[in-house]
Amino acid sequence: MANKRQQAFEITILLELITTSGGRACVHRWGREESESECYFYDNICSYFEYTPAERIEKCPSNHQPKLRNDMYYARHVLNSNGEIHFERKDYWEITKKGVARLAKYIQHVVRRRMDDNEILQLLMEKNESYEEFIVQALKCVSGDELPSLVSNSSSLVNLFRYAVENLRSEAVQGFLTSAYERIKPFVSRDLAREYGLAPVSHQLTFGER
Numbered sequence: 001m002a003n004k005r006q007q008a009f010e011i012t013i014l015l016e017l018i019t020t021s022g023g024r025a026c027v028h029r030w031g032r033e034e035s036e037s038e039c040y041f042y043d044n045i046c047s048y049f050e051y052t053p054a055e056r057i058e059k060c061p062s063n064h065q066p067k068l069r070n071d072m073y074y075a076r077h078v079l080n081s082n083g084e085i086h087f088e089r090k091d092y093w094e095i096t097k098k099g100v101a102r103l104a105k106y107i108q109h110v111v112r113r114r115m116d117d118n119e120i121l122q123l124l125m126e127k128n129e130s131y132e133e134f135i136v137q138a139l140k141c142v143s144g145d146e147l148p149s150l151v152s153n154s155s156s157l158v159n160l161f162r163y164a165v166e167n168l169r170s171e172a173v174q175g176f177l178t179s180a181y182e183r184i185k186p187f188v189s190r191d192l193a194r195e196y197g198l199a200p201v202s203h204q205l206t207f208g209e210r
Contacts, residue, residue: 012048111161
């Protein structure tokens with residue numbers, strides 16, 4: 001049975017595959033020398049949580065590998081068994097349509113349950129300089145649907161965002177998450193930490209540099 005950190009890593013692996021690796025990453029098997037890009041990919045998967053010094057150096061008794069890395073590989077195994085990623089030529093991890101669908105449902109959950117209106121408004125406006133028409137057009141691309149009529153006030157813009165995410169098209173998931181990655185990541189960190197009893201990264205829930 002997967003431990004809680006392994007379960008959380010299932011989501012972070014899917015997110016990192018779709019947002020920073022274009023849906024596909026080269027990840028060598030045990031015993032193979034790791035490239036700089038692989039180490040960066042691993043670090044990103046783990047970067048949603050804080051770890052104690054002991055957790056960072058803890059080894060698995062069975063194979064003496066770092067436990068953090070072992071948990072990540074177990075999460076990868078579960079994702080593959082579920083058909084949410086697949087291995088191409090053994091050294092490549094690639095997200096599948098089923099994995100994309102899981103991410104869409106997860107992001108809908110985060111927006112619906114974990115983000116209040118002020119947080120959504122900040123997410124929308126901080127880099128768009130209050131340019132409502134630009135935001136509305138972007139949301140139309142996300143939902144692929146006729147958005148409700150926009151009344152010119154901030155609460156209606158928030159409602160449009162909630163509506164667009166609830167109607168997020170599968171073919172728009174990658175573009176949406178890639179463009180919103182830095183803004184969404186703190187909320188994902190907070191949600192997964194709460195759900196699985198982990199320590200969230202201690203940053204403000206605003207735009208941040210990687």
